[in-house]
Amino acid sequence: MIKPRTPPGIMELLPREQIAFQRMLDTIRRNYERFGFLPVETPVFELSETLLTKSGGETERQVYFVQSTGALANAKAAEAEAPAEGLPELALRFDLTVPLARYVAEHEHELTFPFRRYQIQRVYRGERAQRGRFREFYQCDIDVIGKDGLSTRFDAEILAVIHAVFSDLGIGEFTIQLNNRKLMRGFFEAQGVSDSEQQALVLREVDKLDKRGADYVRETLQGPDFGLPADAVQRILDFVEVRSTGHADAIAKLDTLGQGNPTLAEGVAELREVLQLVQALGVPESAYCLNFSIARGLDYYTGTVYETQLDAYPQIGSICSGGRYDNLASHYTKSKLPGVGISIGLTRLFWQLREAGLIAGSDESSVQALVALMDDASLADSLDIARRLRAAGINTEVQMEPRKLAKQFQYASRAGIRFVVLAGEDERARGAVTVKDLSREQQFEVKREELASSLKVELEQARALAGR
Amino acid sequence: MIKPRTPPGIMELLPREQIAFQRMLDTIRRNYERFGFLPVETPVFELSETLLTKSGGETERQVYFVQSTGALANAKAAEAEAPAEGLPELALRFDLTVPLARYVAEHEHELTFPFRRYQIQRVYRGERAQRGRFREFYQCDIDVIGKDGLSTRFDAEILAVIHAVFSDLGIGEFTIQLNNRKLMRGFFEAQGVSDSEQQALVLREVDKLDKRGADYVRETLQGPDFGLPADAVQRILDFVEVRSTGHADAIAKLDTLGQGNPTLAEGVAELREVLQLVQALGVPESAYCLNFSIARGLDYYTGTVYETQLDAYPQIGSICSGGRYDNLASHYTKSKLPGVGISIGLTRLFWQLREAGLIAGSDESSVQALVALMDDASLADSLDIARRLRAAGINTEVQMEPRKLAKQFQYASRAGIRFVVLAGEDERARGAVTVKDLSREQQFEVKREELASSLKVELEQARALAGR
Numbered sequence: 031m032i033k034p035r036t037p038p039g040i041m042e043l044l045p046r047e048q049i050a051f052q053r054m055l056d057t058i059r060r061n062y063e064r065f066g067f068l069p070v071e072t073p074v075f076e077l078s079e080t081l082l083t084k085s086g087g088e089t090e091r092q093v094y095f096v097q098s099t100g101a102l103a104n105a106k107a108a109e110a111e112a113p114a115e116g117l118p119e120l121a122l123r124f125d126l127t128v129p130l131a132r133y134v135a136e137h138e139h140e141l142t143f144p145f146r147r148y149q150i151q152r153v154y155r156g157e158r159a160q161r162g163r164f165r166e167f168y169q170c171d172i173d174v175i176g177k178d179g180l181s182t183r184f185d186a187e188i189l190a191v192i193h194a195v196f197s198d199l200g201i202g203e204f205t206i207q208l209n210n211r212k213l214m215r216g217f218f219e220a221q222g223v224s225d226s227e228q229q230a231l232v233l234r235e236v237d238k239l240d241k242r243g244a245d246y247v248r249e250t251l252q253g254p255d256f257g258l259p260a261d262a263v264q265r266i267l268d269f270v271e272v273r274s275t276g277h278a279d280a281i282a283k284l285d286t287l288g289q290g291n292p293t294l295a296e297g298v299a300e301l302r303e304v305l306q307l308v309q310a311l312g313v314p315e316s317a318y319c320l321n322f323s324i325a326r327g328l329d330y331y332t333g334t335v336y337e338t339q340l341d342a343y344p345q346i347g348s349i350c351s352g353g354r355y356d357n358l359a360s361h362y363t364k365s366k367l368p369g370v371g372i373s374i375g376l377t378r379l380f381w382q383l384r385e386a387g388l389i390a391g392s393d394e395s396s397v398q399a400l401v402a403l404m405d406d407a408s409l410a411d412s413l414d415i416a417r418r419l420r421a422a423g424i425n426t427e428v429q430m431e432p433r434k435l436a437k438q439f440q441y442a443s444r445a446g447i448r449f450v451v452l453a454g455e456d457e458r459a460r461g462a463v464t465v466k467d468l469s470r471e472q473q474f475e476v477k478r479e480e481l482a483s484s485l486k487v488e489l490e491q492a493r494a495l496a497g498r
Numbered sequence: 499m500i501k502p503r504t505p506p507g508i509m510e511l512l513p514r515e516q517i518a519f520q521r522m523l524d525t526i527r528r529n530y531e532r533f534g535f536l537p538v539e540t541p542v543f544e545l546s547e548t549l550l551t552k553s554g555g556e557t558e559r560q561v562y563f564v565q566s567t568g569a570l571a572n573a574k575a576a577e578a579e580a581p582a583e584g585l586p587e588l589a590l591r592f593d594l595t596v597p598l599a600r601y602v603a604e605h606e607h608e609l610t611f612p613f614r615r616y617q618i619q620r621v622y623r624g625e626r627a628q629r630g631r632f633r634e635f636y637q638c639d640i641d642v643i644g645k646d647g648l649s650t651r652f653d654a655e656i657l658a659v660i661h662a663v664f665s666d667l668g669i670g671e672f673t674i675q676l677n678n679r680k681l682m683r684g685f686f687e688a689q690g691v692s693d694s695e696q697q698a699l700v701l702r703e704v705d706k707l708d709k710r711g712a713d714y715v716r717e718t719l720q721g722p723d724f725g726l727p728a729d730a731v732q733r734i735l736d737f738v739e740v741r742s743t744g745h746a747d748a749i750a751k752l753d754t755l756g757q758g759n760p761t762l763a764e765g766v767a768e769l770r771e772v773l774q775l776v777q778a779l780g781v782p783e784s785a786y787c788l789n790f791s792i793a794r795g796l797d798y799y800t801g802t803v804y805e806t807q808l809d810a811y812p813q814i815g816s817i818c819s820g821g822r823y824d825n826l827a828s829h830y831t832k833s834k835l836p837g838v839g840i841s842i843g844l845t846r847l848f849w850q851l852r853e854a855g856l857i858a859g860s861d862e863s864s865v866q867a868l869v870a871l872m873d874d875a876s877l878a879d880s881l882d883i884a885r886r887l888r889a890a891g892i893n894t895e896v897q898m899e900p901r902k903l904a905k906q907f908q909y910a911s912r913a914g915i916r917f918v919v920l921a922g923e924d925e926r927a928r929g930a931v932t933v934k935d936l937s938r939e940q941q942f943e944v945k946r947e948e949l950a951s952s953l954k955v956e957l958e959q960a961r962a963l964a965g966r
Contacts, residue, residue, distance in 0.1 A: 031829065031830065031831075031832070032547055032548060032551060032829055032830055033830070034548065034599075034600045034601075034603040034604035034827070034830040034831070035545060035548065035600075035604065036540075036541065036600075036604065037541060037543060037544065037545050037587075037588060040541045042539075042540060042541065042601070043539070044605060044608055044609075045536035045537065045538060045609070045615065048536070048537045048538060048539060049536065049537060052537050063864050063865075063893045064888045064891075064892075064893050064894065065888065065893075065894070065895070066865045066868075066893060066894060066895025066896070068513035068516070068517065068863070068864065068865070069513065069516045069517060069520050069864065070513060070516060071510075071511070071516060072504075072510060073504065073505060073508045073510065073634050074542055074590075074620065074622075074634060075505060075634075076505065077503060077505050079500055080500060080502065080503065083500060091567050092566070092567060093566070093567050094564050094565065094566050094567075094588075095564070095565050095566075095567070096562050096563070096564055096590065097562065097563050097565070097586075098560070098561070098562050098563075098624030099559050099560065099561050099562075099563070099624060118565075119505075120505060120562075122542075122564065131502075132502045132503075132504075133502075133510070135502040136502035136503065136504065137512060140512055141512070141513070142909065142912070142913065144898070146895070147513065152542065154542075156566030156567060166541050166542060166543075181898055181899050183877070183898045183899070184898060187896070187898070194888070307877070307878070307881065310877070310878035310881040310882060311881045311884075311885060312881075312882070312885040359502070361499065361500055362499065362500055362501070362502040363499075363502070364499070395536070396531050396536065396537065397531075397534045397536070400534075409651070409775070409778070410775070410778035413775065413778040413779050413780075414778060414780070416779075417779060417780040420532045420533065420662070423532075424532075425531045425532050425533075425534060426532065426533070426534060427533070427534025427614070428534070428655070430612070430649055430651045430652060430655070431649050431651070441610065444610070445610065
């Protein structure tokens with residue numbers, strides 16, 4: 031006998047939680063599709079040479095390699111003679127960006143650009159086992175990829191998608207924080223920090239503001255490692271604390287930056303365009319703000335960058351991040367493919383929401399009705415009732431073996447099934463059924479032929495109330 | 499520069515095909531949920547000791563092992579001294595049955611039995627690379643798991659699910675072929691073939707009927723290897739050719755078998771019950787038949803077995819198979835967990851349907867409307883129109899940069915987008931928009947505030963026509 035165990039670092043859900051998780055996945059997908067993004071799925075593994083084009087990063091040290099039994103046997107046989115050269119042929123994807131780059135480069139001539147794609151799949155990282163860190167987790171990504179160029183307008187559209195997704199998920203108020211890498215770069219250059227590595231180091235110090243305080247950061251930046259003049263340091267500290275409140279204030283904050291230098295001016299112009307279109311897209315101004323401290327991956331993003339925070343749970347960190355990049359697939363093609371995209375790490379988000387008590391796991395089941403069974407003689411009748419409910423689009427379970435009615439109600443209640451349908455002898459004689467609505471704690475009798483439509487009305491109402 | 503390549507043995511789809519594939523997945527899931535099955539997802543890898551409980555099978559030789567970068571480095575370091583002992587810690591799942599067994603055993607006390615679960619995930623097999631054989635493919639499974647016992651009634655429900663799924667998929671007429679392992683076993687025992695291994699060997703010979711003809715099979719079974727009497731062989735050949743046509747004929751075919759021995763009688767009784775309930779579940783009699791040649795995995799299934807054939811494409815083989823088993827998780831728990839289930843291998847089915855020209859890949863896109871862009875000045879207006887359409891649940895793309903109108907129509911047409919919405923200056927002045935319906939080749943003008951509802955009506959009609 032082997033002890034049944036899930037591998038460490040995995041979030042495996044019970045059915046009730048899986049239903050809640052699936053609803054979130056469906057909501058994200060629905061909103062991605064709403065904005066015209068097309069589905070793509072790539073294999074769980076890529077050729078190692080494809081996946082590991084960049085060398086040395088943190089991510090690469092966490093890669094899972096894959097070997098078929100045959101390859102393994104060969105490797106073992108070869109072991110006695112000489113250590114096997116090179117890496118295994120296959121590796122599990124650690125994000126959806128590298129597979130997207132490979133996909134777009136491979137199918138370049140079969141795709142239409144700008145190419146809007148969404149991809150919702152699991153990715154794999156050999157993280158150190160730790161609470162809330164997962165080795166397998168869902169990423170829900172969208173990207174728009176242009177050929178040679180891509181209008182900044184898409185940066186605004188992406189923001190509107192983030193807004194639509196999180197409004198629809200209904201997990202509380204949130205704010206999409208915006209910045210622009212050109213604006214940052216231009217600003218730092220104006221302060222005499224022109225080297226991008228040096229900028230990254232300054233930003234790392236600035237990140238310590240919350241923990242170590244302004245004095246500590248000021249001293250470091252003025253100290254021997256950086257040697258920045260006091261007034262430049264003050265301007266940097268003021269800059270990274272900029273947060274806008276409302277649309278007009280965001281525009282005003284941009285105006286005060288002036289035209290400094292061409293890079294700064296370009297960044298300001300891009301952000302201004304994004305803000306303007308975001309308004310046209312109907313995103314309420316309470317949902318976004320400027321935050322000049324947001325940098326994201328410095329070596330990757332080149333324009334707009336996004337982070338998203340739950341207003342009531344800032345400690346959760348960014349729940350949806352991304353930005354604009356200059357060239358998606360330089361490792362695989364000579365074509366220049368600029369893009370803009372975001373990613374939602376749903377596994378971690380779900381875990382955090384559950385930890386915060388925001389996912390009850392006591393929602394309604396995906397099963398909407400249970401047809402109770404009074405006795406063996408009425409089974410055929412129960413099956414017929416279920417058939418009609420299903421034909422009307424109602425997810426229905428049948429009690430297949432007789433059991434005390436109280437137990438059947440208890441089961442439905444625990445499982446989160448809203449309706450229990452009963453057809454006793456009396457009701458059958460009247461051509462009727464009794465419905466117990468467990469969510470409203472009501473009971474009513476309805477004609478058989480009207481059962482499905484009356485439950486549908488109730489379910490539609492509930493759906494409308496829940497905003498689904 | 500690295501050549502972008504998909505690993506061999508993978509079916510990767512372009513967006514249009516992915517939309518068609520996703521529709522099939524959604525249809526399967528919708529029907530599984532309709533019958534009250536609950537979602538389960540398990541990790542892509544399991545602990546090797548969990549996955550490889552049975553030793554030596556074909557499947558095990560095809561297992562993919564997974565190693566993190568750290569483990570690989572350790573293994574290489576250790577190589578010089580001594581060959582690594584044992585297997586890598588993790589392996590990719592090769593089906594959804596072993597993960598289900600582990601899941602049910604691990605969460606036994608948190609689940610309610612009978613436990614109805616569906617699981618739609620990819621599985622991995624190191625198949626020899628070959629046309630139409632895939633190393634990564636979707637399985638879409640349902641199972642009902644009982645504790646200690648499970649009524650035969652569920653066997654009928656599973657058949658009704660198969661019927662619902664393939665009716666809804668709309669890929670042509672199909673027949674669900676039914677048999678029962680007890681009936682088979684009882685019958686073979688009555689012919690003097692009581693050893694189950696021997697039964698398997700006889701069935702393997704019988705499988706050659708199509709290719710080698712009855713005389714060849716007859717000679718083999720009467721020959722030295724089997725030594726069966728001529729009349730027993732004749733009864734076997736007659737038996738495996740039994741196919742029923744219609745419900746009454748199926749019952750009659752069962753009646754003629756008589757009560758032979760207790761095992762046969764039990765199988766007959768089970769099949770009879772299944773047939774009777776299938777009728778109550780509203781499955782038309784044209785959709786199922788008895789086929790006494792169907793055996794499936796002899797060491798696994800113990801009662802009802804199913805195969806499903808497309809009537810017009812029998813050469814595709816079974817597109818949905820499964821059956822009843824006595825004990826799901828004997829490797830992981832002492833609890834007795836009988837079950838019944840089926841699996842649809844959607845990747846292979848999709849590939850076969852495409853090969854047969856049954857999937858055009860020219861279906862409608864998931865994008866339903868394109869808001870055309872006349873000039874830069876009207877962008878904000880386009881975005882506003884799109885916002886209203888999306889709010890009404892219509893998947894909408896906006897042309898973000900001006901382009902010749904003819905190109906915009908061409909794009910929509912090629913992409914399978916049904917509606918193109920235009921708002922020129924004239925229309926704007928009238929508070930109206932023009933809609934081109936590419937599928938009907940019609941054009942109409944509609945008031946702005948009525949646009950969303952009028953497109954919704956059109957889309958609902960199309961959906962109703964398509965039976966979705």
